[in-house]
């Protein structure tokens with residue numbers, strides 16, 4: 336069985352861990368059935384201190400590879416911040432990005448490979464040689480796509496900042512007037528992305544941010560069209576009208592979508608989504624043209640997460656059968 340999972344950071348990574356558990360997938364991503372291909376969001380990527388940082392790819396890689404800081408959900412376990420302190424002592428900006436010492440090594444490897452001309456997909460593959468995440472990890476694109484957020488400025492005009500500045504420095508507290516994927520229009524899917532979708536038995540959308548994670552994967556030309564031809568089942572990141580963690584409501588507000596399981600499904604639309612899992616709190620959230628099922632959606636531990644993955648796989652199989 337071949338499964339494709341477009342993913343952001345924490346929500347995507349935790350779901351993937353449950354999916355692997357449910358399918359009994361080990362640490363060898365190739366030559367193993369069932370096979371999971373992750374299409375990672377790179378819209379959050381940012382260059383700081385000359386280093387290309389890919390927060391979502393790294394969160395998935397560290398989580399599945401056993402190197403994640405579990406409590407935090409991002410960054411390395413047993414992390415220290417000496418490099419960050421030293422950079423601050425030089426007056427280097429920005430100081431708001433949490434760059435840990437262990438993490439820096441990952442970014443140095445990436446920077447060196449990129450300087451030598453390797454595309455991000457090849458760099459990701461090389462990094463995964465160490466972490467053995469048990470999935471094939473593809474960035475959504477090798478091209479540079481960066482999510483920027485348009486904010487009001489003091490002079491009554493508008494200014495755009497990188498998504499990370501809005502999300503981390505401002506804690507998404509400044510109202511976003513617009514969220515723009517800079518470079519998305521001209522991007523091409525990374526090698527293997529469209530093929531993986533075409534060959535997939537099922538595509539599962541984890542409970543990732545619908546705007547800046549899944550939304551940015553969908554913004555790469557050709558990806559949405561390919562997904563529309565596949566059987567796609569999504570897991571709602573919104574439970575009872577609120578994001579489970581993080582500030583996805585601020586992103587939804589920026590694009591004029593209500594923070595509810597139903598509104599997110601409507602936003603994806605019936606062309607993209609065939610099935611949609613909502614929490615029991617949102618039972619009865621019917622959406623035209625989409626098969627909705629309700630079950631507990633808190634990924635509280637690997638068992639609970641595996642049960643969510645099972646439900647998504649079952650619904651995908653059911654819908655696939657109906658199509659045949």
Ligand code: GDP
Nearest residue numbers: 343344345346347542543544548578579583634
């Ligand atoms: P990020 O890139 O680290 O922000 O992570 P993602 O985009 O993958 O996921 C963030 C989303 O995951 C948020 O909208 C959360 O509401 C959602 N999320 C986090 N934990 C859970 C959970 O246990 N259950 C569900 N259903 N959603 C969750």
Ligand code: CA
Nearest residue numbers: 343344379391
């Ligand atoms: Ca992210």
